[in-house]
Amino acid sequence: MPVITYREAIRHALAEELERDANVVVLGEEVGQFHGAYKVTEGLLAKFGPQRIVDTPISEAGFIGMGIGASMLGVRPVMELMFWSFYSVAFDQILNNAANVRYMSGGQISCPIVIRGPANGGTNVGATHSHTPENILANHPGVKVVVPATAYDAKGLLKASIRDNDPVFFLENTMLYGEKGEVPTEEYVLPLGKADVKREGTDLTIVTYGRSVLHSLAAAAVLEKEHEISTEIVDLRSIRPLDLDTVLASVAKTHRVLVVEEQKPFCSVGSQLAYMIQREAFDELDAPIHKLATIDAPAIYSPPVEVEQLPNPQRVIKAALQAMA
Amino acid sequence: MSKKTSANTEKTPEPAHGSPHRNAAINARLTADEKIALHRKMVRIRRFEERSLRAYQGKKIGGFLHLYIGQEAVAVGCCSLMSANDHVITAYRDHGHALAVGMDPKPLMAELYGKATGCSKGKGGSMHYFDPSRNFWGGHGIVGGQIPLGVGLAYGIKYKGLKGAAMAFMGDGAVNQGAVHEAYNLASLWNLPVVFVIENNGYSMGTSQARSSAGELAQRAAGYDMEWGQCQGHDIYEVRAMMDKFLTLAREKSRPSTVEIDTYRYRGHSVADPDNTYRSKAEIEEYRRTKDPIQLFQNQLLSEGVLTEALIEQIDTEARAEAENAAEFAEASPFPTVDDIQQDVYWEADNPSERKSQGRLFFD
Numbered sequence A: 001m002p003v004i005t006y007r008e009a010i011r012h013a014l015a016e017e018l019e020r021d022a023n024v025v026v027l028g029e030e031v032g033q034f035h036g037a038y039k040v041t042e043g044l045l046a047k048f049g050p051q052r053i054v055d056t057p058i059s060e061a062g063f064i065g066m067g068i069g070a071s072m073l074g075v076r077p078v079m080e081l082m083f084w085s086f087y088s089v090a091f092d093q094i095l096n097n098a099a100n101v102r103y104m105s106g107g108q109i110s111c112p113i114v115i116r117g118p119a120n121g122g123t124n125v126g127a128t129h130s131h132t133p134e135n136i137l138a139n140h141p142g143v144k145v146v147v148p149a150t151a152y153d154a155k156g157l158l159k160a161s162i163r164d165n166d167p168v169f170f171l172e173n174t175m176l177y178g179e180k181g182e183v184p185t186e187e188y189v190l191p192l193g194k195a196d197v198k199r200e201g202t203d204l205t206i207v208t209y210g211r212s213v214l215h216s217l218a219a220a221a222v223l224e225k226e227h228e229i230s231t232e233i234v235d236l237r238s239i240r241p242l243d244l245d246t247v248l249a250s251v252a253k254t255h256r257v258l259v260v261e262e263q264k265p266f267c268s269v270g271s272q273l274a275y276m277i278q279r280e281a282f283d284e285l286d287a288p289i290h291k292l293a294t295i296d297a298p299a300i301y302s303p304p305v306e307v308e309q310l311p312n313p314q315r316v317i318k319a320a321l322q323a324m325a
Numbered sequence B: 001m002s003k004k005t006s007a008n009t010e011k012t013p014e015p016a017h018g019s020p021h022r023n024a025a026i027n028a029r030l031t032a033d034e035k036i037a038l039h040r041k042m043v044r045i046r047r048f049e050e051r052s053l054r055a056y057q058g059k060k061i062g063g064f065l066h067l068y069i070g071q072e073a074v075a076v077g078c079c080s081l082m083s084a085n086d087h088v089i090t091a092y093r094d095h096g097h098a099l100a101v102g103m104d105p106k107p108l109m110a111e112l113y114g115k116a117t118g119c120s121k122g123k124g125g126s127m128h129y130f131d132p133s134r135n136f137w138g139g140h141g142i143v144g145g146q147i148p149l150g151v152g153l154a155y156g157i158k159y160k161g162l163k164g165a166a167m168a169f170m171g172d173g174a175v176n177q178g179a180v181h182e183a184y185n186l187a188s189l190w191n192l193p194v195v196f197v198i199e200n201n202g203y204s205m206g207t208s209q210a211r212s213s214a215g216e217l218a219q220r221a222a223g224y225d226m227e228w229g230q231c232q233g234h235d236i237y238e239v240r241a242m243m244d245k246f247l248t249l250a251r252e253k254s255r256p257s258t259v260e261i262d263t264y265r266y267r268g269h270s271v272a273d274p275d276n277t278y279r280s281k282a283e284i285e286e287y288r289r290t291k292d293p294i295q296l297f298q299n300q301l302l303s304e305g306v307l308t309e310a311l312i313e314q315i316d317t318e319a320r321a322e323a324e325n326a327a328e329f330a331e332a333s334p335f336p337t338v339d340d341i342q343q344d345v346y347w348e349a350d351n352p353s354e355r356k357s358q359g360r361l362f363f364d
């Protein structure tokens, strides 16, 4: 199987869907002539032309709103936010319009839009460019929130997102763009809402998603070798819809849970997960559910300190040992 | 042109021989029946709204109720120019537009009552009327937030190689929202077929235009290299003459434009607004007496020999009956059930046989 980067996998998904469906268009700041701020869309303009790959002005509320309006008419826009952090500028459009229009119209209008782009911290760009909006987005019924951790997942999930008839927010972790993984050349689509057990284990379940999957895998290797702890890692892959069944099956096997997320801890996805696990699998638990998140402050710039603010393998190991105590 | 102060009650003398815009091509070719239909539509809107106000006062309607009374010539004039390919989007003062595009008053009234038979199944309310089958894309509660969507409709028209244009309505307060300016820029930059329609009723809630907006509202479009125009909204002939020009520009040249139509609302901002603090009774009375769009058009059609007193009476009686029937329909309709709350949230939840995703969409 070819080994490609997460960035290339997303690009391939875009190209295949642009090829498949003439209603698909890619719009965003610098997606065309500049090849995308993170080079995700490189080469698409040459292949598909300026009608399909559209450079927008710096105008998040305007062009996201425009994409939503166009999607109501049956266009299938894939909008790139240069950074997901700028969702705040288009928040009204994202939540009042994309999330609500189907409901407020009594089901008469659908909004098949994908908004995608780099999210999360780790690149030392400070508080304005390091947001983790998945909890805020997923709090709104009517939208879907997808957070792929690997190249394989990113491609299959983006294809599903583009074909979905509901608004999908696709959060790519900036730190993952260069990560490589096996991606088949044959066409495949991964369903949204299906978690993936990234590592089998018997002593501890780590429920996680996004870049934290990689940290957890690194930690699991150390936990195995140095502490004889066998860790199972469940990658949610999508926050809404959420595959709790796979999580519960794992809890029934290990009886201990650590939630790892690159989010601020308060009112986070992990908080909700901890609640649901204790509610639905209380009898399975041998210990309280533990949670590891980003240290609760705006993203710090200082490069070596940001590493410590975010989840990292050492922090995961420490939290796992607490969960096992 | 625009109302700059709330004390502006200057009289516009009625032209002796009726509207100078009567002879504009788009008006000159109206048949007598079409003229009567325009009049009837305005009367229907007014009677519908008066009936809805009574229902509100009778505590049958919750939330806000933003009445359009006084502005009827704008929605009816603009929407009377719609072809099958044209699209409309508006803000929360949307009853007039909904009726103007031909929606049935029954589901509209039922929506106000919060009934399952409402046009949005009781999920949207007064501010959120929709009927995509009539190219009517809402009914939006965030001031100015609908304008980028309107540009999206125009983008969709152009991308799909369709023929029509989009009309995106907003109030004079909305022009100060950033999203509106982003929308202007995109529309002009990309040659999109959209007409931005500012319905300038002089006030955004309790704030007069003079206190909220610098400069002429429509003229701002010039900064985006867009054509713009202004007209009086109490004269339906004038509205149609100007809109025809700009809709043609959109349909044939795929160019956007901004038009400002001066109009007035008789009622408060919403019915919760007692309306005695920010404008005078005299101002309202003066407008009603000299510029009522229905009265003026009626006089015009009487002088043209198109309407008769008997026909006016009949149209009014029918409009009242229609509004009453709508209220009866709403009254008799069931409320949605608690089970209905979680329907129409996701396309795929409502189409389980075609559901492609897995996992939980809803939480408790």
Ligand SMILES: Cc1ncc(C[n+]2csc(CCOP(=O)(O)OP(=O)(O)O)c2C)c(N)n1
Pocket (backbone or CB within 6 Å): B093, B141, B142, B143, B170, B171, B172, B173, B174, B175, B201, B203, B204, B205, B269
């Ligand atoms: C973003 C936003 N801010 C404030 C409001 C509250 N609000 C609703 S209508 C309104 C006045 C808007 O006036 P205008 O655009 O002139 O329209 P009109 O009411 O005159 O039709 C305000 C302030 C809102 N709905 N949305």
